Amino acid sequence: MKKAVLLVNLGTPDAPHTPEVRRYLKEFLLDGRVIDIPALSRWLLVNLIIAPFRAPRSAKAYRKLWTAEGSPLKVYGERLKTLLQDALGEDYEVYLAMRYQNPSMRSILAQIQQKAYEQIILLPLFPQYASATSGSVIQKFYDETRHWQAFPSISIVSYFYNHPAFVQALASRARPYIEADRYDYFVFSYHGVPVRQIQKADLHGCCLQTEDKKVAGCCSRLHEQNQYCYRAQCFATTRLLAEALQLPAERCITAFQSRLGKAEWIQPYTEDVIRQLAEQGAKKVLAFSPAFIADCLETTIEVGEEYKELFEALGGEKWVLVESLNDHASWVEALRQIVTEATLNISRQTVPTQATTVTNQTTA
Ligand SMILES: C=CC1=C(C)c2cc3[nH]c(cc4nc(cc5[nH]c(cc1n2)c(C)c5CCC(=O)O)C(CCC(=O)O)=C4C)c(C)c3C=C
Numbered sequence: 001m002k003k004a005v006l007l008v009n010l011g012t013p014d015a016p017h018t019p020e021v022r023r024y025l026k027e028f029l030l031d032g033r034v035i036d037i038p039a040l041s042r043w044l045l046v047n048l049i050i051a052p053f054r055a056p057r058s059a060k061a062y063r064k065l066w067t068a069e070g071s072p073l074k075v076y077g078e079r080l081k082t083l084l085q086d087a088l089g090e091d092y093e094v095y096l097a098m099r100y101q102n103p104s105m106r107s108i109l110a111q112i113q114q115k116a117y118e119q120i121i122l123l124p125l126f127p128q129y130a131s132a133t134s135g136s137v138i139q140k141f142y143d144e145t146r147h148w149q150a151f152p153s154i155s156i157v158s159y160f161y162n163h164p165a166f167v168q169a170l171a172s173r174a175r176p177y178i179e180a181d182r183y184d185y186f187v188f189s190y191h192g193v194p195v196r197q198i199q200k201a202d203l204h205g206c207c208l209q210t211e212d213k214k215v216a217g218c219c220s221r222l223h224e225q226n227q228y229c230y231r232a233q234c235f236a237t238t239r240l241l242a243e244a245l246q247l248p249a250e251r252c253i254t255a256f257q258s259r260l261g262k263a264e265w266i267q268p269y270t271e272d273v274i275r276q277l278a279e280q281g282a283k284k285v286l287a288f289s290p291a292f293i294a295d296c297l298e299t300t301i302e303v304g305e306e307y308k309e310l311f312e313a314l315g316g317e318k319w320v321l322v323e324s325l326n327d328h329a330s331w332v333e334a335l336r337q338i339v340t341e342a343t344l345n346i347s348r349q350t351v352p353t354q355a356t357t358v359t360n361q362t363t364a
Pocket residue numbers: 010011012013025033034035054058071073126130132133191192193194197258260291292295296297298
């Protein structure tokens with residue numbers, strides 16, 4: 001009997017126009033794991049403020065990002081599905097779904113149900129665990145399958161931020177850039193989340209609970225109590241990637257982008273880091289986007305264009321973004337390994353026997 005692999009990414013609008021972007025934003029932001037405020041307040045905020053004002057602006061950005069084949073997030077997702085299918089062979093059937101919009105998890109899970117597989121491997125395409133992303137995909141999976149009568153074995157990969165093959169894939173993507181030039185700093189810019197969401201996922205009261213912990217503190221070390229801390233997992237990816245590329249720790253900076261709304265998000269903010277670097281006289285920066293596995297609005301436009309403009313306006317000379325993993329062979333190989341291990345229920349323990357310190361919380 002075969003096994004099904006279900007890859008799930010965030011989702012993207014069906015077209016780069018205001019109505020489609022509005023529909024996408026509404027589905028996305030009405031998810032209580034993404035905007036985690038009371039349902040009525042969320043409904044009012046999304047329907048009366050965010051969707052009407054943001055949709056036309058985002059549609060313009062999506063038009064810049066769009067390719068002849070469509071949104072890069074979906075185009076690369078489809079290519080990855082085909083390449084992973086070839087790599088895994090005939091024991092597996094690989095599917096791709098999006099958490100929001102299309103192809104929907106409901107439609108793909110209906111196909112999977114019909115095939116009566118012996119095992120389903122659910123793989124949210126988010127390296128670092130966050131309740132808003134992997135958590136939401138996992139919850140949706142349970143919601144959409146709750147009426148099933150026959151359940152196959154189910155393996156869920158809730159994160160892979162520390163998987164050696166994933167780190168190697170990121171490193172092989174970055175190596176040509178590092179060999180081609182000399183950079184003053186390396187900025188690892190991850191999608192942010194509200195501090196509140198980190199606190200809610202923290203069962204042991206160790207994450208970002210006090211002012212001093214908000215800047216550095218708890219997330220510098222991964223240990224049993226904070227193993228699902230998104231911020232700590234991001235710092236750990238930076239450390240592992242910097243080690244793989246032999247980058248000097250004091251010139252590697254972890255930062256968080258894409259803040260939405262007035263609540264406090266995890267720090268340091270990428271914009272602040274760019275300002276500090278420019279003030280210090282940094283001229284050349286290599287930027288990484290290790291929370292995203294494919295080109296999307298947050299990488300190509302926000303990091304690749306907007307942050308570049310900001311850095312250059314402040315006196316920087318060169319801001320280069322390392323291309324996402326997209327359909328790179330090393331990424332397909334990493335996924336092959338992750339799926340094979342998940343099939344056997346081998347988990348990559350987050351927690352090192354001896355907790356390791358993550359380098360560089362803020363700018364030097
Ligand atoms: C990588 C993980 C992601 C986390 C964590 C995340 C959290 C999060 N995002 C928003 C709001 C928006 N995100 C948007 C786009 C977007 N977000 C991610 C990933 C994560 N989001 C991706 C891959 C993308 C790009 C999708 C694409 O089609 O290219 C957007 C929409 C774009 C825009 O209008 O600017 C919003 C809004 C919140 C509130 C949040 C909270 C935890």
